[in-house]
Amino acid sequence: xxxxxxxxxxxxxxxxxxxxxxxxxxxxxxxxxxxxxxxxxxxxxxxxxxxxxxxxxxxxxxxxxxxxxxxxxxxxxxxxxxxxxxxxxxxxxxxxxxxxxxxxxxxxxxxxxxxxxxxxxxxxxxxxxxxxxxxxxxxxxxxxxxxxxxxxxxxxxxxxxxxxxxxxxxxxxxxxxxxxxxxxxxxxxxxxxxxxxxxxxxxxxxxxxxxxxxxxxxxxxxxxxxxxxxxxxxxxxxxxxxxxxxxxxxxxxxxxxxxxxxxxxxxxxxxxxxxxxxxxxxxxxxxxxxxxxxxxxxxxxxxxxxxxxxxxxxxxxxxxxxxxxxxxxxxxxxxxxxxxxxxxxxxxxxxxxxxxxxxxxxxxxxxxxxxxxxxxxxxxxxxxxxxxxxxxxxxxxxxxxxxxxxxxxxxxxxxxxxxxxxxxx
Amino acid sequence: xxxxxxxxxxxxxxxxxxxxxxxxxxxxxxxxxxxxxxxxxxxxxxxxxxxxxxxxxxxxxxxxxxxxxxxxxxxxxxxxxxxxxxxxxxxxxxxxxxxxxxxxxxxxxxxxxxxxxxxxxxxxxxxxxxxxxxxxxxxxxxxxxxxxxxxxxxxxxxxxxxxxxxxxxxxxxxxxxxxxxxxxxxxxxxxxxxxxxxxxxxxxxxxxxxxxxxxxxxxxxxxxxxxxxxxxxxxxxxxxxxxxxxxxxxxxxxxxxxxxxxxxxxxxxxxxxxxxxxxxxxxxxxxxxxxxxxxxxxxxxxxxxxxxxxxxxxxxxxxxxxxxxxxxxxxxxxxxxxxxxxxxxxxxxxxxxxxxxxxxxxxxxxxxxxxxxxxxxxxxxxxxxxxxxxxxxxxxxxxxxxxxxxxxxxxxxxxxxxxxxxxxxxxxxxxxxxxxxxxxxxxxxxxxxxxxxxxxx
Numbered sequence: 001x002x003x004x005x006x007x008x009x010x011x012x013x014x015x016x017x018x019x020x021x022x023x024x025x026x027x028x029x030x031x032x033x034x035x036x037x038x039x040x041x042x043x044x045x046x047x048x049x050x051x052x053x054x055x056x057x058x059x060x061x062x063x064x065x066x067x068x069x070x071x072x073x074x075x076x077x078x079x080x081x082x083x084x085x086x087x088x089x090x091x092x093x094x095x096x097x098x099x100x101x102x103x104x105x106x107x108x109x110x111x112x113x114x115x116x117x118x119x120x121x122x123x124x125x126x127x128x129x130x131x132x133x134x135x136x137x138x139x140x141x142x143x144x145x146x147x148x149x150x151x152x153x154x155x156x157x158x159x160x161x162x163x164x165x166x167x168x169x170x171x172x173x174x175x176x177x178x179x180x181x182x183x184x185x186x187x188x189x190x191x192x193x194x195x196x197x198x199x200x201x202x203x204x205x206x207x208x209x210x211x212x213x214x215x216x217x218x219x220x221x222x223x224x225x226x227x228x229x230x231x232x233x234x235x236x237x238x239x240x241x242x243x244x245x246x247x248x249x250x251x252x253x254x255x256x257x258x259x260x261x262x263x264x265x266x267x268x269x270x271x272x273x274x275x276x277x278x279x280x281x282x283x284x285x286x287x288x289x290x291x292x293x294x295x296x297x298x299x300x301x302x303x304x305x306x307x308x309x310x311x312x313x314x315x316x317x318x319x320x321x322x323x324x325x326x327x328x329x330x331x332x333x334x335x336x337x338x339x340x341x342x343x344x345x346x347x348x349x350x351x352x353x354x355x356x357x358x359x360x361x362x363x364x365x366x367x368x369x370x371x372x373x374x375x376x377x378x379x380x381x382x383x384x385x386x387x388x389x390x391x392x393x394x395x396x397x398x399x400x401x402x403x404x405x406x407x408x409x410x411x412x413x414x415x416x417x418x419x420x421x422x423x424x425x
Numbered sequence: 426x427x428x429x430x431x432x433x434x435x436x437x438x439x440x441x442x443x444x445x446x447x448x449x450x451x452x453x454x455x456x457x458x459x460x461x462x463x464x465x466x467x468x469x470x471x472x473x474x475x476x477x478x479x480x481x482x483x484x485x486x487x488x489x490x491x492x493x494x495x496x497x498x499x500x501x502x503x504x505x506x507x508x509x510x511x512x513x514x515x516x517x518x519x520x521x522x523x524x525x526x527x528x529x530x531x532x533x534x535x536x537x538x539x540x541x542x543x544x545x546x547x548x549x550x551x552x553x554x555x556x557x558x559x560x561x562x563x564x565x566x567x568x569x570x571x572x573x574x575x576x577x578x579x580x581x582x583x584x585x586x587x588x589x590x591x592x593x594x595x596x597x598x599x600x601x602x603x604x605x606x607x608x609x610x611x612x613x614x615x616x617x618x619x620x621x622x623x624x625x626x627x628x629x630x631x632x633x634x635x636x637x638x639x640x641x642x643x644x645x646x647x648x649x650x651x652x653x654x655x656x657x658x659x660x661x662x663x664x665x666x667x668x669x670x671x672x673x674x675x676x677x678x679x680x681x682x683x684x685x686x687x688x689x690x691x692x693x694x695x696x697x698x699x700x701x702x703x704x705x706x707x708x709x710x711x712x713x714x715x716x717x718x719x720x721x722x723x724x725x726x727x728x729x730x731x732x733x734x735x736x737x738x739x740x741x742x743x744x745x746x747x748x749x750x751x752x753x754x755x756x757x758x759x760x761x762x763x764x765x766x767x768x769x770x771x772x773x774x775x776x777x778x779x780x781x782x783x784x785x786x787x788x789x790x791x792x793x794x795x796x797x798x799x800x801x802x803x804x805x806x807x808x809x810x811x812x813x814x815x816x817x818x819x820x821x822x823x824x825x826x827x828x829x830x831x832x833x834x835x836x837x838x839x840x841x842x843x844x845x846x847x848x849x850x851x852x853x854x855x856x857x858x859x860x861x862x863x864x865x866x867x868x869x870x871x872x873x874x875x876x877x878x879x880x881x882x
Binding site (some may be wrong): 020022027227230235244247249258261262265266270291292350355356362382393403 | 462474487488490502558583584587598599601604609670672683695697698700701702705706707709743746747750797804805806807810832835855856859863871
C-alpha cells in the first residue's frame with residue numbers, strides 16, 4: 001500500500017517539471033496573443049499617423065503680388081461677375097516671371113508648374129472679399145503644386161528631387177534660402193471639397209456629407225429604435241410573432257452591411273425614386289443598418305430598470321403607458337443613448353452599402369442640405385486611396401485621422417455617459 | 426425644400442393643437458362635471474388627430490409620387506421610344522428630368538412637350554400635395570376639438586394610438602428583412618431566367634462583361650461563380666487562421682490569467698480594433714501590408730501578387746480578433762467555477778484545467794462565436810475591395826490575386842448601370858447567396874450559443 005503510494009507520488013513528481021513547463025508555455029501563448037493584438041493596434045495607428053500627419057501641413061510661397069488694375073481691367077466699382085472673371089492666372093504668371101529668370105518656353109512652363117493650378121482662386125477670393133485691394137500690393141501665401149509639396153515635405157531632407165527637374169529645384173532652393181517657400185498649417189484640407197488636384201483636395205465636403213447623413217440616421221433610427229425597444233420589452237405579448245421579430249432583429253444585426261446597400265438600391269432608388277448620392281438615401285440605408293444595434297441595447301437598458309420602480313408607479317395608480325414613459329424610459333435613457341452613440345459610430349465608419357447607392361460620386365461642392373449630392377468621409381477615403389499620386393496617399397491618411405478623431409470622440413462620449421448616468425441598482 | 430417647410434408647419438400645428446386641446450378640456454370643467462382624463466391627454470389626442478393623418482398622407486404621397494409621374498410621362502413619350510420599351514423609356518425619362526431640372530443637357534426637340542408636361546405635373550403635384558396635407562391637418566384639428574367632451578376617454582385613446590405606433594416601429598425591422606429578401610429574390614429570379622442556376626453555382630469562369638453590340642465577339646459574359654466562392658473561402662480561411670487561435674488565446678488569458686488591472690486595460694484596447702472602420706483596414710492592407718509581403722516574397726524568391734489573398738486575409742484576421750475574443754470571453758466566463766474547482770481538486774494545473782475542462786465545457790459557445798466570425802469574414806467588403814483583386818482566378822495559391830463575392834457585388838453595382846442587364850442582376854444573385862449563407866450561419870450560431878447558455882443558467 002505504502003509502496004504503491006510512493007510510486008504514484010514519484011510518478012507525479014517526475015511529471016511535475018514537464019507540466020509546469022507546459023503551464024508556462026500555455027501562459028506565454030496567451031500573453032503573446034494579447035500582445036499581438038495590441039501590437040497590431042499600435043502599428044496601425046502609428047502607420048496612419050506617420051503617413052497622415054503631413055497632410056495637415058501645406059507648402060506655400062510667400063508672394064507680394066501687385067493687383068494691377070490696368071492688367072486686370074478691373075477697379076473696385078466693377079460688378080461681381082467681372083471681378084470673378086479677371087485674369088488672375090496671368091497675374092501669377094507675371095509675378096513668377098519677375099521673380100525667377102526664364103528664357104525659353106519650356107522653362108516658363110516648368111516655372112508655372114510649380115504653383116498649384118488653383119492658386120488664382122486665392123487671388124480671386126481675396127479680391128471678391130475686398131475689391132478695394134485692387135491697385136495695391138497683396139501679400140499672399142500661394143499654394144504650391146503637389147509635386148513641390150511632396151518634395152519639400154519628404155524628398156528634400158534626403159537630397160532627393162522627387163518629380164522635379166534641376167531647373168525647378170534651383171528656383172525652389174533659392175526661394176527656400178530667401179525664406180519665402182515654407183510649410184504652414186493646411187487650411188485648405190479643412191475648407192475645400194474634393195478635387196482632382198491633391199493640393200486642393202479637402203475633407204470639408206465629406207465632413208458635411210457625413211454630418212448630414214448621420215443627422216438623418218439619428219433622427220430616424222433613434223425614435224424608431226427606442227419605440228421598438230419599448231414595445232418589445234414592455235408591451236409585446238409572448239407569442240410566435242414576437243419571437244419571430246426578436247430572431248429577426250438578432251439576425252439583422254449580423255447580416256453583412258453590403259446587403260443593406262442592395263436593399264437601398266433596389267427599393268429606395270428603383271421603386272421609390274429617392275435620388276442617388278444624397279445624405280437622405282445614405283441616412284435611410286444606415287438607419288436600417290443601425291436599428292438592430294439600437295433596439296438590442298435599448299432593450300437591455302429597459303431590462304435593467306428594476307421592477308420595484310414599475311410596481312411603485314402602478315401602486316400610485318399610473319397606467320402602463322405612464323409607467324413606461326414617466327418612469328422606466330427616463331431611467332433607461334442613458335443606456336439607450338450609449339447604444340445609439342455606438343450605433344452612430346458604426347454608421348460613421350460604414351462604407352460598403354454607401355458605394356451601392358451612389359455616394360461614391362466625385363462631388364466638388366460642399367453639400368448644404370440632405371438632398372444635395374454628397375459623399376461621406378469613409379467613401380472619400382476609399383476614393384482617394386485609389387488615386388495614384390503620392391500626395392493623395394498622404395491625404396487619405398489625413399482623412400483617416402479625421403475620421404478616427406470623430407470616432408474616438410463619439411466613443412468617449414458614450415463611455416462618459418455610461419459612467420456618469422448609468423445607475424447600478 | 427417645400428417638404429421640410431411642410432414638416433415644420435405640421436410641427437407648429439402639433440404644438441398649437443396640443444395647447445388648444447388642453448385649454449378646451451380645462452374649459453369643459455364645470456362644477457359637478459369632471460374630466461375623464463388629464464387635460465394633457467385631451468391635448469395629445471387633438472395633436473395626434475392633427476398630425477398623424479397628414480404625415481401618413483405625406484408618406485404615401487412620397488412613395489407613390491415618382492412611379493405615378495413616370496407612368497404619366499411615359500405615355501407622352503414619342504411613339505418609337507415607347508415601342509422600344511424598358512431601358513429606352515427609362516433613359517428618355519431621366520433625360521426629361523434633367524432637362525426639366527435645368528441641367529446642362531442638349532435639348533431634344535422631340536422631348537420638349539414632355540419636358541413641359543413634366544414641369545406642369547411637378548407644379549401641380551406640389552400644389553395638390555401641400556393643399557391636401559394642410560387641409561387634412563386642419564380637418565383633423567377641427568374634428569379632434571369637436572370630439573372633446575368630459576366623458577371622452579382621452580387617455581385610453583391616446584395610449585392605444587401610441588401603442589400602435591410602438592408596434593409599427595418594431596415592425597420596421599421585419600420590413601427590412603422582407604425588403605432585403607424580396608429585392609434580392611426578385612432580381613435574382615430575373616437573373617436565373619437568363620443564366621441557369623446550375624451554371625451560376627457550378628460554372629468555373631466568371632467574366633461578367635456583356636457584349637455592348639450584337640456583333641462584338643468574345644464577350645458574351647459568363648457567370649460561373651465558383652472562382653468567387655473559392656476566393657471568398659480562401660480569404661476567410663486565412664482570416665480565421667489568424668483570428669481564431671489569437672482571439673481564443675487572448676480570451677483565455679484575459680479571463681483566466683490576467684489580473685483585473687491588466688484586464689481592465691487590455692480588453693478595451695483590443696476592442697478598439699473592432700471599432701476601426703473597415704475602410705481603414707483596407708487602406709492599411711493595400712498600402713502597407715501588401716507591399717511588405719511583396720518585397721518579402723521577392724527576397725525569398727517567391728512571386729507575390731500585389732493584390733494577394735494573403736494580405737487581405739491577414740488584415741481581415743486582425744480585424745476579427747476582438748470579435749472572436751470578446752465572444753469567447755463571455756462564453757468562458759459563463760463556465761461555472763465549480764467545474765474549475767473540481768479539476769484543481771484532482772491536482773490539475775491551471776492550463777490543464779483550461780484545456781481539459783473549461784474549453785470542452787465552453788466548446789459549443791466557442792463554435793458559435795467562430796461561426797459568427799466566419800459570417801463576418803464572408804460579408805466583409807471594404808478590406809477585400811481595396812486589397813484583393815478583381816481577377817476571378819480559380820487558384821489555391823494564397824499569394825495569387827483572387828476576388829470575392831462582395832468585391833464583385835461592389836464592382837458590378839458601382840457606377841452607371843442599367844437595371845435589367847445581366848451584369849447588374851448577377852450582383853443581386855450574388856447578394857442572395859451571400860445573404861442566405863450568412864443568415865444560416867448566424868441563425869445556427871445564435872441557436873448554439875443560446876442552447877449553451879441555457880445549459881449553465
